Amino acid sequence: MNQHTVFITPDAIGEVRRDIREDLLPLFAEIRQILEENRALDFPGWGALGEWTVGALYRSLIDTFVRDTDAALGVMRTWEGEHLRFAEHNWRAAEELAVRRVSRP
Numbered sequence: 001m002n003q004h005t006v007f008i009t010p011d012a013i014g015e016v017r018r019d020i021r022e023d024l025l026p027l028f029a030e031i032r033q034i035l036e037e038n039r040a041l042d043f044p045g046w047g048a049l050g051e052w053t054v055g056a057l058y059r060s061l062i063d064t065f066v067r068d069t070d071a072a073l074g075v076m077r078t079w080e081g082e083h084l085r086f087a088e089h090n091w092r093a094a095e096e097l098a099v100r101r102v103s104r105p
Contacts, residue, residue: 008091009091009095010088010089010091010092013084013091014088016084017079017084017085017088020076020079020080020084021080024076025073025077025080028069028072028073028076029073031069032066032069032070032073035062035066035069036066038062039062039066041055041058
């Protein structure tokens, strides 16, 4: 994001949308993929005793991380796709309506 953007403008809102689309969504998608790839361990895994003591906790944590990552992705997709687009459009309309227009007689 442009560090010199200090005011809320439609362009600043558009930059936030681009940052979400180009940076955050791919990052969280990659994190989710890594979690999925590590959901199960290959043989011998945790071993007999380790499976009983650590395996269940490990799977529970991975499931929680995947669920939370899915929730974060859903929120970011909604922001980028709907909410911030709506805010950008409304802000632009408000700016246009706030401009004083002088008509010549």
